[in-house]
Amino acid sequence: QVQLVESGGGLVQAGGSLRLSCAASGRTFGNYAMGWFRQAPGKEREFVAAISLSGALTYYTDSVKGRFTISRDNAKNTVYLQMNSLKFEDTAVYYCAAALRGGTPTRRYEYDYWGQGTQVTVSS
Numbered sequence: 001q002v003q004l005v006e007s008g009g010g011l012v013q014a015g016g017s018l019r020l021s022c023a024a025s026g027r028t029f030g031n032y033a034m035g036w037f038r039q040a041p042g043k044e045r046e047f048v049a050a051i052s053l054s055g056a057l058t059y060y061t062d063s064v065k066g067r068f069t070i071s072r073d074n075a076k077n078t079v080y081l082q083m084n085s086l087k088f089e090d091t092a093v094y095y096c097a098a099a100l101r102g103g104t105p106t107r108r109y110e111y112d113y114w115g116q117g118t119q120v121t122v123s124s
Helices: none
Strands: 004-007 010-013 018-024 033-039 046-051 058-060 068-073 078-083 092-099 118-123
Touching (some): 004 092, 018 118, 033 068, 033 078, 046 068, 046 078
Antiparallel strands (some): 033 092, 068 078
């Protein structure tokens, strides 16, 4: 069992930056690929970024490439999402997720555990 707790969301102006954190419980964090998803009002939850077990591999959805960076610290059981040059359309609830598999999974069904989400609001 893995429990995930996100933090770092908030209100920011367009062009600004935020860093989200996701703290995981348990001593097997390094066995999980980690991902970030987001869900805007009235829309389905969508993939944002993923990172492999060691952090060597990352993958991003096209709309955030060059602006967002996913990273992880296995010693701290934490995954991060650095978000720069934020746009109004990045407004959503952001969810952290853990997948007991390798690689950089991008599909919701590939993830085994989810956090409760943190709200990111970008004002235009």
